[in-house]
Amino acid sequence: MTTTINISLPKGLYLDAKKAVTEKNYSSISELFRDALRRILYPELTENGFTPEFEEEVLRRENDPNEKTYAWNGKGSFVDFVLKTGRKDATNRVSR
Known part of the structure; x- marks a missing residue:
């Protein structure tokens, strides 16, 4: 279930948001705002959606593979x- 909200933005912020949608490959401004809210509400997740500990482990193993x-x-x-x-x-x- 989703809820629709309306927000007012200064024109410059709106234009920056539209630019970010294109540059960051978001499907819409709504998806950009959902992502921004998730980052504020759930800061324990990295940009990839992992916990920082898990992402560090993945990167460590990528750089130091073993048998x-x-x-x-x-x-x-x-x-x-x-x-x-x-x-x-x-x-x-x-x-x-």
Whole structure:
């Protein structure tokens, strides 16, 4: 369910918002405002929608891969790849 609101903006702010929609690839001014509200109301999430801790871990692992790094080749289902790889990894840990 959504609720519609009306807001008044100075013309310059409105023009800046329209420009940001284009530059940041938002689908509409409404989506820009929803995103801005989320960032104010839920600041614990990063721009990518992750917690800062999770995003830091992803970036750390990207820069420092180890023998348990897996790369999806883009073929087939990503979900199937993750489930199959995770199952194999879990089985290997249990059998050690």
